[in-house]
Amino acid sequence: MNGIIDFHTHAFPDALAERAVQVLLEEGRKMYDVKAYLDGKVGSLLSSMDRSGIEKSVICSIATKPSQFDPIFAWSKQIHSARIEPFPSIHPDDPKAAERVSLVKDKGLKGIKFHPYYQNFALDDERLFPIYRQLEREQLIVVVHTGFDLAFERVRRADPLMIIRVLDRFPDLKLVTTHLGSWEDWEEVEKHIMGRNIYMEISFSLDCMDRETARKIILNHPQDHVLFGSDSPWADQEQAITLLESLDLGKDRERRILRENALKLLAAV
Numbered sequence: 154m155n156g157i158i159d160f161h162t163h164a165f166p167d168a169l170a171e172r173a174v175q176v177l178l179e180e181g182r183k184m185y186d187v188k189a190y191l192d193g194k195v196g197s198l199l200s201s202m203d204r205s206g207i208e209k210s211v212i213c214s215i216a217t218k219p220s221q222f223d224p225i226f227a228w229s230k231q232i233h234s235a236r237i238e239p240f241p242s243i244h245p246d247d248p249k250a251a252e253r254v255s256l257v258k259d260k261g262l263k264g265i266k267f268h269p270y271y272q273n274f275a276l277d278d279e280r281l282f283p284i285y286r287q288l289e290r291e292q293l294i295v296v297v298h299t300g301f302d303l304a305f306e307r308v309r310r311a312d313p314l315m316i317i318r319v320l321d322r323f324p325d326l327k328l329v330t331t332h333l334g335s336w337e338d339w340e341e342v343e344k345h346i347m348g349r350n351i352y353m354e355i356s357f358s359l360d361c362m363d364r365e366t367a368r369k370i371i372l373n374h375p376q377d378h379v380l381f382g383s384d385s386p387w388a389d390q391e392q393a394i395t396l397l398e399s400l401d402l403g404k405d406r407e408r409r410i411l412r413e414n415a416l417k418l419l420a421a422v
């Protein structure tokens with residue numbers, strides 16, 4: 154199968170999925186009209202992938218406290234398959250954070266996820282440096298929520314200037330920014346990170362901005378540094394693909410975004 158790779162999805166253990174989706178929806182809805190398109194179970198994600206021609210999905214977990222590493226890691230190992238690439242989550246306050254990076258690598262997983270709002274840190278905070286150093290050493294991928302978050306107040310936690318500060322200090326860090334560089338901070342994206350060798354995943358962005366801005370950012374970015382992501386279940390995978398295609402970026406660039414760039418990035422771990 155030569156399918157699409159979705160670099161940004163969420164799912165939960167079956168027993169917790171319904172409740173997790175409901176709680177997160179309630180949080181998000183305080184500020185934004187967010188919907189859930191799936192029930193949060195891995196089986197439902199797989200059915201959605203079948204419908205959409207998606208071969209592989211990266212599932213991004215978020216540990217909101219250090220003790221959640223163990224259950225998330227155990228579940229991640231359990232669901233890891235040819236079609237599901239789980240990225241567990243390490244909390245920055247975890248005293249064992251750096252060694253957990255190596256543990257994740259040793260078990261054959263390819264990356265982790267950070268979320269500066271749910272995990273209460275700023276991207277360029279020095280307490281993250283030992284973790285970044287270890288990620289760089291192990292060459293593990295780190296997907297980070299960047300830009301504002303629809304469920305939180307607009308305090309800057311992971312904006313383009315912070316992204317640059319981290320990458321200047323850790324140039325070999327395989328950092329994947331989300332939401333086309335930074336959610337609802339696309340002027341700053343254009344100013345500071347567009348055109349640089351920084352991975353950008355495109356989820357939850359194309360329908361939050363005008364088409365010309367989206368095209369401008371993608372077409373001016375290195376073509377091997379843009380990745381497809383849907384943020385399912387908060388968006389529909391099939392609709393996310395249609396939205397990307399509607400930008401008319403050209404078949405070659407589209408294929409790289411939908412599959413080849415992610416394939417290369419994952420294969421390098």
Ligand SMILES: [Zn+2]
Nearest residue numbers: 161163213384
């Ligand atoms: Zn997400």
